[in-house]
Amino acid sequence: MRKFERTPAPDFLEQNAKKWGEEYAAKKKNNPSYLFSWKSYQGKPVNQHIEPLLKAMTDEHCAYCDHFPSQTSDDTIDHFEPKGDERFYLLAYVWTNLYSGCADCQKVKRDNFDRDLLRPDAVDFKFHRYFIYDFDCHSIEVRADANPNDQQRAAATIRIFGLNRKGLTDARRHAWERYIGMNPAQINLLDFPYRFMFED
Numbered sequence: 001m002r003k004f005e006r007t008p009a010p011d012f013l014e015q016n017a018k019k020w021g022e023e024y025a026a027k028k029k030n031n032p033s034y035l036f037s038w039k040s041y042q043g044k045p046v047n048q049h050i051e052p053l054l055k056a057m058t059d060e061h062c063a064y065c066d067h068f069p070s071q072t073s074d075d076t077i078d079h080f081e082p083k084g085d086e087r088f089y090l091l092a093y094v095w096t097n098l099y100s101g102c103a104d105c106q107k108v109k110r111d112n113f114d115r116d117l118l119r120p121d122a123v124d125f126k127f128h129r130y131f132i133y134d135f136d137c138h139s140i141e142v143r144a145d146a147n148p149n150d151q152q153r154a155a156a157t158i159r160i161f162g163l164n165r166k167g168l169t170d171a172r173r174h175a176w177e178r179y180i181g182m183n184p185a186q187i188n189l190l191d192f193p194y195r196f197m198f199e200d
């Protein structure tokens, strides 16, 4: 998970989020097996309007694991507070609840949620405040010298996003090997996944 800054909500979303969220909530209450599908705005599904904006904030990387590049078939918008959980139906179109997430992170996270989960766009979020990167196992570990509350949040974040799943630790190892094998003058960090590894 790497820090990013959230840009302001697009106007059309700001203006319609409440109404669209209420419509979705009403449909779900009527029929709990109703499946979410994006509303259309100006002839185009809302996700197609906002996906490029979300991706721009993370330089096209996954907001959770920092995977890059994303595959074109990915359905890449994740609802941080899950749209399948009735506590959060009204947040289905709320800008700050939407993140660009890779298919694997979304598969692991599903409708799981914990109040302790860290948000990469929180003002006070920094990878190294909560985590240590283990360059032997390529795992992300909770910082032993962080305060107990930060430790609890880091642990919940690793668990719910599956940040140490096997495929991911392998992928980070490959990225690391590629990075250290390169001439530093030729490295463009934007082209790398898992950028928190290479940053202070």
Ligand SMILES: [Zn+2]
Binding pocket: 062, 063, 064, 065, 066, 067, 101, 102, 103, 104, 105, 106
């Ligand atoms: Zn991911």
